Amino acid sequence: MKDDSPFTHALIGCLIAAIAGVLAVACETPPADSGADAPPGAEADAGEATDTTAQQTDTTGQEPPDPEAAIIRLDPNDPNLEVWRDRDISNDPPREPGPIRVGSVLSFFGLPIARTIEDLVVGEVEVAFMGAPVDMGVGFRGAGEGPNALRAMRRSTGSMETMISWRRELTAVDYGNAPIDNLSTERSMEPIRRMVREIAETGAIPVIIGGDHSIEFANVAGLADVYGKENVGVIHFDAHYDAGGTRSGHLISHAQPVRRLVDEGHILGRNFIQVGLRGSWPGPEGFEWMRENEFRYHTMAEIDRDGWGTVMQLVLDEANDGPEYLHVSFDIDVMDPAYTSGTGTPVPGGLTPREVFPILRGLCSENNLVGFDLVELNPLVDPGYTTTLNAKQVVDECLTGVAMRKLGLGSRDYLSPLTRRDARR
Numbered sequence: 001m002k003d004d005s006p007f008t009h010a011l012i013g014c015l016i017a018a019i020a021g022v023l024a025v026a027c028e029t030p031p032a033d034s035g036a037d038a039p040p041g042a043e044a045d046a047g048e049a050t051d052t053t054a055q056q057t058d059t060t061g062q063e064p065p066d067p068e069a070a071i072i073r074l075d076p077n078d079p080n081l082e083v084w085r086d087r088d089i090s091n092d093p094p095r096e097p098g099p100i101r102v103g104s105v106l107s108f109f110g111l112p113i114a115r116t117i118e119d120l121v122v123g124e125v126e127v128a129f130m131g132a133p134v135d136m137g138v139g140f141r142g143a144g145e146g147p148n149a150l151r152a153m154r155r156s157t158g159s160m161e162t163m164i165s166w167r168r169e170l171t172a173v174d175y176g177n178a179p180i181d182n183l184s185t186e187r188s189m190e191p192i193r194r195m196v197r198e199i200a201e202t203g204a205i206p207v208i209i210g211g212d213h214s215i216e217f218a219n220v221a222g223l224a225d226v227y228g229k230e231n232v233g234v235i236h237f238d239a240h241y242d243a244g245g246t247r248s249g250h251l252i253s254h255a256q257p258v259r260r261l262v263d264e265g266h267i268l269g270r271n272f273i274q275v276g277l278r279g280s281w282p283g284p285e286g287f288e289w290m291r292e293n294e295f296r297y298h299t300m301a302e303i304d305r306d307g308w309g310t311v312m313q314l315v316l317d318e319a320n321d322g323p324e325y326l327h328v329s330f331d332i333d334v335m336d337p338a339y340t341s342g343t344g345t346p347v348p349g350g351l352t353p354r355e356v357f358p359i360l361r362g363l364c365s366e367n368n369l370v371g372f373d374l375v376e377l378n379p380l381v382d383p384g385y386t387t388t389l390n391a392k393q394v395v396d397e398c399l400t401g402v403a404m405r406k407l408g409l410g411s412r413d414y415l416s417p418l419t420r421r422d423a424r425r
């Protein structure tokens with residue numbers, strides 16, 4: 001039904017003005033490096049290292065073209081303009097609020113589903129999964145299929161390292177997917193942020209399954225909305241630092257969430273810990289920017305020199321020396337492509353499952369974890385399901401850590417007495 005009332009037109013006009021305002025402000029204040037952080041000789045690295053200089057040198061003496069003239073604006077009369085509108089539950093059958101068991105219908109780890117905030121509250125939900133199927137931020141198709149690939153995995157959880165099953169210890173649900181605009185990364189941020197905020201406001205931990213890494217911005221900003229600016233620390237597992245400047249005028253893509261989070265003041269640089277950086281990006285300017293902002297980072301070069309055991313202890317110590325709340329953002333490309341070929345921008349020389357799993361249990365058990373995201377899983381280039389299998393295990397290990405903490409076993413060193421030599425009777 002088309003609504004032609006003046007009120008509706010005025011409302012939509014305001015909305016467009018607000019969007020235009022945001023764009024205008026963003027255009028007036030380009031990030032300091034404006035894409036100058038590509039290292040010498042670094043050519044386009046599968047999309048993630050393709051910052052381009054915003055302004056070409058003008059050799060003709062003519063005025064540069066007006067960028068505004070090139071923008072094709074949105075149709076204000078499209079009834080689907082507001083991608084962040086509330087989920088339509090008008091066709092749901094009447095029922096008491098609370099998690100809904102769905103039998104063999106696919107959900108993350110076979111969990112019950114939740115449709116409303118009341119479902120989360122009444123069900124005393126501690127962990128709410130959500131899908132954020134964005135793939136425009138990586139620049140090609142596939143990462144958006146990540147949530148459903150993970151939902152299709154077999155549902156077994158837990159492992160003999162701890163003999164703890166998080167599914168037994170924690171109340172968890174699948175809260176569905178965020179209502180993104182799959183033609184716009186920019187417009188997809190707000191609905192994801194809002195859904196993260198909804199979950200966090202109930203006290204539950206949002207576990208966001210991407211989707212490309214642009215969603216880290218929405219995830220962490222949503223958590224900061226609830227827990228307060230500068231009150232959340234982030235461990236960023238990634239081959240890339242994801243703090244790139246503007247590219248073709250865009251201020252959000254899978255290469256930029258970290259820059260936006262710091263520039264907008266959601267997170268202090270010193271509360272960002274980066275693990276697994278390698279390859280050609282960033283160059284010196286990117287590292288200088290991180291140094292200026294007091295980032296803590298651990299490159300693969302450092303890990304190769306000092307050994308994973310040493311660096312893992314350092315990261316766990318640094319996580320304990322931060323704000324009260326912790327978010328873990330896990331880009332599957334931090335692992336070596338031998339284990340995770342199904343991703344958009346693989347870089348050789350990464351972490352192994354043996355290195356990744358214990359640090360996740362440690363981080364998620366020793367800290368007050370308030371959010372977790374798993375991103376850049378692209379099942380369209382994962383022919384052997386290796387990546388999806390490892391991605392599932394990554395989530396599993398972190399939630400095992402959350403369950404360990406609940407049981408009073410929160411420690412990086414905890415292993416079940418049944419499965420270690422020194423506890424033999």
Ligand SMILES: [Mn+2]
Nearest residue numbers: 213238242331
């Ligand atoms: Mn990333």
